[in-house]
Amino acid sequence: MKEPRRASREGRVFGALALLTVVVGGEAAWAQDFAYNPPGVLVSGSGRGRADETVYVPGMRYPIEESPSFANSQVWGVGGSQGPSGSQCDARNFSYPWSDNYCESRQWDMPLCPSGTGHQGQDIRAATCEDARWWAVAAEDGSITNIGSYSVTLMGASGTKHRYLHMDAGTLAVRVGQQVRRGDRMGKVSNEFGGTPTSIHLHYDLFQTVQGVGGVYVPPYLSLVESYEELVGQEAVPCAELPPDGGTLDNAGPCARFYGPPATWREVTGQGNEGSLRWTYAWTNEAPGNWARFSLYLVEGGEYEVAVNVIPEFATSQQTPYKVRAGGQERDVRVNLTTDAQDGWLVLGRFAFAAGGDQWVDVYDNSGETSAQQRRVMADALRLTRVRPQPDPEPEPDLPEEPEEDAAQDTGAPDVPDDENNADNNGQNNNGVNNGQNNADNNGPNNNGQNNADNNDPNSANNDGSNNADDGRDNNSSPNNANVNNNSDEGDNSGDNNGDNGAGGAGAPKRFEESCASLPGAARGPSGLWLAALALGWVLRRARR
Amino acid sequence: MRPPRSFFWRIAPCLAVWVVGCEATTPSAPPTGQAQAPLAAEVQHDLELKRASAPATSFEVKLDRARIERERAAVELPEGLKAQVEGCPLPVLMPSDPGLRRSAVLTRGDGWHALSMNHGGVNVALHALGKGFVRPGLVAELGQDAPLPADKPRISQDHLIYSAAFERFGVSYVLELECAKPSEDPRCQREDELLSLYRSLILVGGAR
Numbered sequence: 157m158k159e160p161r162r163a164s165r166e167g168r169v170f171g172a173l174a175l176l177t178v179v180v181g182g183e184a185a186w187a188q189d190f191a192y193n194p195p196g197v198l199v200s201g202s203g204r205g206r207a208d209e210t211v212y213v214p215g216m217r218y219p220i221e222e223s224p225s226f227a228n229s230q231v232w233g234v235g236g237s238q239g240p241s242g243s244q245c246d247a248r249n250f251s252y253p254w255s256d257n258y259c260e261s262r263q264w265d266m267p268l269c270p271s272g273t274g275h276q277g278q279d280i281r282a283a284t285c286e287d288a289r290w291w292a293v294a295a296e297d298g299s300i301t302n303i304g305s306y307s308v309t310l311m312g313a314s315g316t317k318h319r320y321l322h323m324d325a326g327t328l329a330v331r332v333g334q335q336v337r338r339g340d341r342m343g344k345v346s347n348e349f350g351g352t353p354t355s356i357h358l359h360y361d362l363f364q365t366v367q368g369v370g371g372v373y374v375p376p377y378l379s380l381v382e383s384y385e386e387l388v389g390q391e392a393v394p395c396a397e398l399p400p401d402g403g404t405l406d407n408a409g410p411c412a413r414f415y416g417p418p419a420t421w422r423e424v425t426g427q428g429n430e431g432s433l434r435w436t437y438a439w440t441n442e443a444p445g446n447w448a449r450f451s452l453y454l455v456e457g458g459e460y461e462v463a464v465n466v467i468p469e470f471a472t473s474q475q476t477p478y479k480v481r482a483g484g485q486e487r488d489v490r491v492n493l494t495t496d497a498q499d500g501w502l503v504l505g506r507f508a509f510a511a512g513g514d515q516w517v518d519v520y521d522n523s524g525e526t527s528a529q530q531r532r533v534m535a536d537a538l539r540l541t542r543v544r545p546q547p548d549p550e551p552e553p554d555l556p557e558e559p560e561e562d563a564a565q566d567t568g569a570p571d572v573p574d575d576e577n578n579a580d581n582n583g584q585n586n587n588g589v590n591n592g593q594n595n596a597d598n599n600g601p602n603n604n605g606q607n608n609a610d611n612n613d614p615n616s617a618n619n620d621g622s623n624n625a626d627d628g629r630d631n632n633s634s635p636n637n638a639n640v641n642n643n644s645d646e647g648d649n650s651g652d653n654n655g656d657n658g659a660g661g662a663g664a665p666k667r668f669e670e671s672c673a674s675l676p677g678a679a680r681g682p683s684g685l686w687l688a689a690l691a692l693g694w695v696l697r698r699a700r701r
Numbered sequence: 702m703r704p705p706r707s708f709f710w711r712i713a714p715c716l717a718v719w720v721v722g723c724e725a726t727t728p729s730a731p732p733t734g735q736a737q738a739p740l741a742a743e744v745q746h747d748l749e750l751k752r753a754s755a756p757a758t759s760f761e762v763k764l765d766r767a768r769i770e771r772e773r774a775a776v777e778l779p780e781g782l783k784a785q786v787e788g789c790p791l792p793v794l795m796p797s798d799p800g801l802r803r804s805a806v807l808t809r810g811d812g813w814h815a816l817s818m819n820h821g822g823v824n825v826a827l828h829a830l831g832k833g834f835v836r837p838g839l840v841a842e843l844g845q846d847a848p849l850p851a852d853k854p855r856i857s858q859d860h861l862i863y864s865a866a867f868e869r870f871g872v873s874y875v876l877e878l879e880c881a882k883p884s885e886d887p888r889c890q891r892e893d894e895l896l897s898l899y900r901s902l903i904l905v906g907g908a909r
Contacts, residue, residue: 210836264858267843276859301808301815304824304879307862311810315759315832317875321860332806332817349860352884359860365833365873367760368840370849371866373857 190390191410192227192254195377199232199239200415203261204270211382212362212374213295213316217338218383219280219360220345221291226281227254227380230355240418244355245285253395253410256377267372276373277319277361278380281345287356288324288344294336295383303332306348310336321359322348400456402540406430407448414535416446416521421535427467429537435470436521438531444520448535457483457511460540463501464519466493471502471534473525479518482507490523493534506543758835761812764792765870769908776905782807789814789907791831792870797901801825814907823888824879825898829872854899856892863895870908 196207218225228249230236235244242248257279259269266274282290296312303309308330310318323343330342347356362376385391395411396403405411406429414421414434425432436446454460462480471493478489489504509515517538525531769792776795778786785807786793791814795802800820808815812832818825840847849855854865854876861883865876876899880889888894 210838262859265855266857267846267855268839276857299808299810299815301828302817302824302826302877304819304826304862304877305881305883306860307824307879309815309826309828311808311813311815311828313811315812315830315834317828317830321862333808350879350881350883352861352882354860361859363828363866363875365762365830366839367833367835369836369843369847370855370868371830371873371875372855 189252190224190384190388191252191395192381193256193413195256195375196259197255197413198257198260199229199255200413200421201417202229202232202238202257203259203274205256205259206269206274206375208268208375209378210375211378212364212376213312213314213318213379214382216295216312216314216379216383217293218380218387219292219295219318219320220282220358221293221339221341222283223384223388224250224252224283225290225384226250226252227256227278227377227384228281229255229257229260230279230357231260232257233355235355249281250283250285254377254381256375258373258375258377267369268375277359278376280358280360280380281356282358285356288327288346290345291341292320292323292343292345292358294318294338294340294342296338298336300330300332300334300336300342303328303330305350308342310342315364317363319359319361319363322346322354322357324348395451396453398452398454398540400458401542402460404429404537404539405450405452406432406537407434407535408432411451411453412448412535412538413451414446414448416444421446421448424470427470429465433465433467433470433534433536435532435534437527438473438476438521438523438525438529438533439527440524441522444522446533447518447520450517450538451513452482452509452515452517452540453513454509454511454515454540457509459506459543460509461506461543462504462517463539463541464491464504464517464535465537465539466500466502466534467536468494470532470536473523473531473533475523475525476533477520477523478504479520480504480507481514481516481518483510483515501539509540760833760835762791762831762833762871762873764872764908766908769870769904772904774903774905776802776903778905779803783906785809786906787909789829791829791872791907793829793905793907794827794869794874794902795905796825796827796898797903798898802905822881822886823894824877824881826877826879827902828875830874831872833873854896856895858892861889863889863892865895865899867899870904876902 194207195209196205198205226249229239230244232239233244233249234240234242234246235249240248257275258277259266259271259274261271262273262275264273266272266276268274284290294310295318296310296314296316298310298312298318301309301311301317305325306322308320308323308328310320312318320342322345324346325343325348327344327346328342330336330340336342345356345358347354360376360380362374362379363371364374365371366374396405396409398405407414408430416436420436421434422436423432423434427433434448439445460482464478474492474494475490476493478491480487480489485508487505487507491502491504493502495502504517519533519535521533523531523533777799778795782805789807789809790812793807793814793816795805795816796818798820801818804818804820806817808817813828813830815826815828818827849866849868852867852869854867857864857866862877862879864878867874867876876895878889878895878898880886883889
């Protein structure tokens with residue numbers, strides 16, 4: 157099953173490149189790429205999900221005829237009784253990523269849900285908020301076994317009972333006893349609920365008999381994911397990919413998820429990275445009340461420095477707990493947010509990330525500080541910066557041929573700051589490495605985070621946190637720090653290229669560079685190519701004559 | 702049309718260089734300064750989820766024939782339905798309410814049957830499942846709570862449709878009650894009506 161997926165991916169990448177050549181700067185084209193939250197990750201505050209990776213009905217047909225379609229919560233979505241205020245037709249309800257709501261809070265028995273109760277199935281919205289426009293279709297071959305006032309039941313050939321709720325009664329294309337084929341139209345998605353209004357959606361659930369368990373509603377989420385991928389011809393994408401040198405994830409982006417009561421995650425606009433941030437009060441409790449997760453998907457594995465953006469007004473907790481999952485390891489880190497007096501990035505440490513997903517950074521509100529203290533935990537943005545190993549100091553092969561230039565490089569002005577930077581960087585690196593390694597070991601004497609975690613003494617926490625904060629500023633905010641990573645060959649080259657392009661950014665070459673650079677990920681080419689092109693054109697024209 | 706061709710020849714190398722230049726530079730690493738730029742969901746990639754296709758195995762229920770013979774009741778059924786019921790390989794349960802029984806439509810498949818009944822503003826569905834799925838992981842996960850207690854239904858409700866999952870004669874049944882006007886009908890406000898229906902179920906045939 158892996159091979160077809162890989163082939164499909166190649167196809168998608170090809171398609172993507174083809175699209176890029178047509179849609180210059182077409183980031184918007186990616187906005188509708190299918191993405192979904194993992195099974196068991198429910199909307200913030202809507203209950204405890206079941207992280208079940210089983211596809212209970214493999215090979216089934218997605219139960220809505222056309223894409224796009226959006227599996228998410230009605231109750232906790234925009235306009236829902238427990239969700240943000242707004243219209244059920246709000247664009248946020250009709251966007252990716254999907255969210256599982258099989259175990260969403262209900263009061264009735266659901267033995268497979270962590271709380272013992274749940275929602276039985278999955279709510280699904282069709283492409284648009286229009287009533288009775290989009291067809292629901294048979295998920296597999298089978299028979300229609302029951303039609304109620306707002307439900308239709310399909311008994312599938314697999315032995316699974318599929319139930320569809322809220323289709324428009326006037327559009328039903330099936331009757332009890334009718335045999336249907338996979339994909340046959342059954343009725344149109346509506347808000348039918350026996351005279352009681354609900355949002356326009358399809359509630360879809362699966363019921364199976366499991367040996368030793370009996371009849372149970374089984375999680376439909378990944379069966380829906382798989383069938384939807386087949387429908388759209390595209391496998392799901394992660395919320396974002398972090399390129400090899402790292403990147404920044406913002407609280408407003410698709411990789412940030414906020415949990416716990418939404419009302420106590422305060423949102424502030426006009427400040428913070430990308431113009432918004434969230435904060436909540438710290439408190440003392442065994443489990444967090446509010447917490448946030450930044451999900452990470454890295455193109456390339458390696459060591460990365462992890463930092464969070466803090467603004468003093470909203471970051472007053474002195475022992476904020478973070479948890480970093482990197483490369484299959486989870487590490488606790490505690491940070492004093494107040495030690496950074498200015499807006500800036502606070503380093504959590506260095507971590508060895510693997511390529512791919514299932515990696516994240518969490519921040520929790522249960523810092524151990526009392527509610528009366530009114531300390532604030534902030535979740536704004538997360539930054540990963542690649543830490544590349546220092547290159548071996550091998551002499552360049554051209555050294556003997558150009559002694560004067562080398563001498564100039566060794567003693568000239570540009571090297572002075574480099575040396576300074578290197579000196580600083582060594583120190584900073586040591587700090588950073590110590591933080592990271594000690595966090596990994598959870599017992600090192602220099603482990604600022606762990607010391608904070610172990611010591612409940614606020615003074616101790618303060619001291620340790622201050623060290624962390626200092627490390628964070630030095631490592632991230634200063635220009636010197638940018639050169640830390642540039643000590644590697646790749647970093648230097650990138651920087652040089654940038655400089656060249658900036659200097660050469662006038663006239664015709666600028667047009668060339670802009671057009672190329674407008675493609676995501678494209679580097680700017682040397683202007684010499686233009687000269688070559690003109691020369692080639694001249695030669696060709698001469699040859700034709 | 703010589704002028705256009707001439708123009709094309711003039712710009713063709715530039716276009717070629719533009720394309721080559723872009724293709725060549727696209728996969729390269731972004732400049733260091735870009736590392737701090739916000740990311741969009743701009744590149745597609747597989748999620749590393751360990752999806753498990755299932756089921757690998759299925760099972761067929763083992764009928765408790767002694768109990769079936771003991772509980773078989775002589776119930777009056779419409780002729781067409783009676784013949785269908787007798788042809789069912791699984792024992793057929795029906796509510797005692799004659800109105801519901803008269804409205805019943807029976808559908809059969811491989812290892813299952815279902816009754817759909819509409820009467821007096823309620824819709825009652827009763828599915829009998831004689832085949833199921835072997836999922837050792839679920840049994841292990843649920844432990845002692847895994848099996849349904851004998852003759853005690855697992856009651857659930859969503860969207861005011863009440864359902865009772867239970868086992869009888871070794872067969873897995875699920876009884877569902879849906880009201881035409883659920884928010885106004887007290888029968889769909891509490892589980893009582895469903896439990897009453899459940900208790901009224903009688904064995905009317907099948908499993909010969």
